[in-house]
Amino acid sequence: AQTVTQSQPEMSVQEAETVTLSCTYDTSESDYYLFWYKQPPSRQMILVIRQEAYKQQNATENRFSVNFQKAAKSFSLKISDSQLGDAAMYFCAYGATSGSRLTFGEGTQLTVNP
Amino acid sequence: GAVVSQHPSRVICKSGTSVKIECRSLDFQATTMFWYRQFPKQSLMLMATSNEGSKATYEQGVEKDKFLINHASLTLSTLTVTSAHPEDSSFYICSARTDRYTEAFFGQGTRLTVV
Numbered sequence: 001a002q003t004v005t006q007s008q009p010e011m012s013v014q015e016a017e018t019v020t021l022s023c024t025y026d027t028s029e030s031d032y033y034l035f036w037y038k039q040p041p042s043r044q045m046i047l048v049i050r051q052e053a054y055k056q057q058n059a060t061e062n063r064f065s066v067n068f069q070k071a072a073k074s075f076s077l078k079i080s081d082s083q084l085g086d087a088a089m090y091f092c093a094y095g096a097t098s099g100s101r102l103t104f105g106e107g108t109q110l111t112v113n114p
Numbered sequence: 115g116a117v118v119s120q121h122p123s124r125v126i127c128k129s130g131t132s133v134k135i136e137c138r139s140l141d142f143q144a145t146t147m148f149w150y151r152q153f154p155k156q157s158l159m160l161m162a163t164s165n166e167g168s169k170a171t172y173e174q175g176v177e178k179d180k181f182l183i184n185h186a187s188l189t190l191s192t193l194t195v196t197s198a199h200p201e202d203s204s205f206y207i208c209s210a211r212t213d214r215y216t217e218a219f220f221g222q223g224t225r226l227t228v229v
Contacts, residue, residue, distance in 0.1 A: 033216050033217075035217055035218075037220075042222075043152075043205060043207075043222075043223045044220065044222050044223065045158075045207065045209075045220035047217050050216055050217055052216065089155075091157060091158070093218075095211075095216070095217075095218070098211070098212075098213050098214075098215065098216050099145055099146055099211045099212060099213045100146075100211070101146075101148060101160060101163055102148075102209070102211075102218050104157045104158050105157065106156075106157050107155075107156070107157050109155070
């Protein structure tokens, strides 16, 4: 069974600084999808970034980028120029195929200090 | 991206009554819908997976007779909490996926309080 582990229950960052959230996963599949979702206090799940395992290039979305290490089964999220609105719970998620269930990590609560 | 609408956002019910939560995909056909339960400051716990026109698949430990899931169409799935008890109070979230998109789309969630 696939598992996703986020080893940082809480992280904090100063506004405008950079922070990296860690995620590791376990799978025997060679093709899969990885995601970072953000859950602000409203509790609406918002997709931050996605990565297809067959792509070697790390995904980037504006201030958000990932470091995808397939051999190490690591998928970290880097947030640059942190903003107060980035404060939220961040979940790393694994999906075996498009349309299949997602397996979530435990979450990392990110605080952004002004 | 696609939109999933979940209603109601909040509901309070009396112990012993039933509550229905609706999840609709507004601009796409969701081949699969998922229902999650989330406790404060914890991750999403998958309760069941439903495919249109077939019976839902429940995760181990989830009572299928208590949490009734109906996926009557490609755009609507419902979760009915039957004979609700205070311990059923929680945040419930639906999610939809389709082969057309790689990611899952989530409803706004429903906060259920059983008094």
